[in-house]
Amino acid sequence: MRADAKKNYSRLLAVAHDVVAKHGVDASMRDIARRADVGLATLLRHFPTREALFEALLCTHLDKLTQKANELETSNSPDEALVSWFREWMAFTQSHRGVVALMASAHANADSALYASCAAVHSASARLLLRAQAEGTARTDMNGDDLFGLMAALGWLVDLPSFAPRADHLVHIIADAILPNRSSNDIEKQRAESER
Template sequence: MRADARKNRDHLLATAGAAVTEQGADVSLRDIARRAGVGLATLLRHFPTREALLEALLRTSFEELTAKADELETSSSPEDALVSWLRDCTAWTTEYRGVTVLMAAAIEDTESALHASCVTLRAAGARLLDRAQDAGRARTDIDGTDLFALVAALAWLGDQPSLAPRADHLFGVVASAVLTGAVSGEAEVSDAG
């Protein structure tokens, strides 16, 4: 890709990121193009569908969360790693309003541009959960799909203005329900709220 085309694409992604943060994943493509100072045709040349735009926007974050899981797997206790990753993943999904609905749909739709990234992200969380389960630190009646659903549920709570003030407290309740026995460090989930 030519340098000027890369610069234009990066500008469109930055603009789209701000728009999705402010208005949610269903923000108008026309509005994103207008904010970026380009025509809709220019936006569509780079990203022919909303899903293609969101996949490009979210891919870097998915990769970062996956890398974070890899790092936590070797640097933290099983329960600390699981809670830390769960907190980071939930915070990220809350940042991009409405993205959890798209992620939940994409994980089941192999034709979705977001499918592979969502599957990889779910697998990263599942590895941390498996590790905590193997250490006897997490309940064994849940799996990576359940963990992915819990992230979506926690993010949804953060998206609701009337519930947002309770989001940290409810994160602690959910994290405590996932873990078993005594916890340490990061895994000591806050009950304040």
């Protein structure tokens, strides 16, 4: 890639990140190009579809999210790791408004440009759940699909302005439902940490 093309590519991704954070995934491609000081044709040369733009924008962040799951898997107790994972997920969805709907549809479509990244997040979630189930703190009547569905629902809810202030509370409710066998000391410790 030529230096000017690489510069345009990087600039487009930076602007797209800011625009999506502010306006969600329905942000105008034309608006992104205008804010990046390039023509729409330049944007479309780099990202021929909206999904291609979001793939490039989200894959880096989804890869970081998956890496965080790998770190949690080896550094925290299984139940703490799962609750921390929920918090990481919530932070991700709050900084990428509207991403949950894209991920939910990509998760069911192997031809989607976002499929591999979504599958990695799904797999990481399932591993964290299995680890907590093996320890005996997580419900055994659910699987990775159930967990991904709950995470998607939670991410979608906090995308709504009326629920955004209740995000932390909703995380606690979901965590308590998934991890019914945690000690009350662990629950209070994690709540205190989340309030810092």
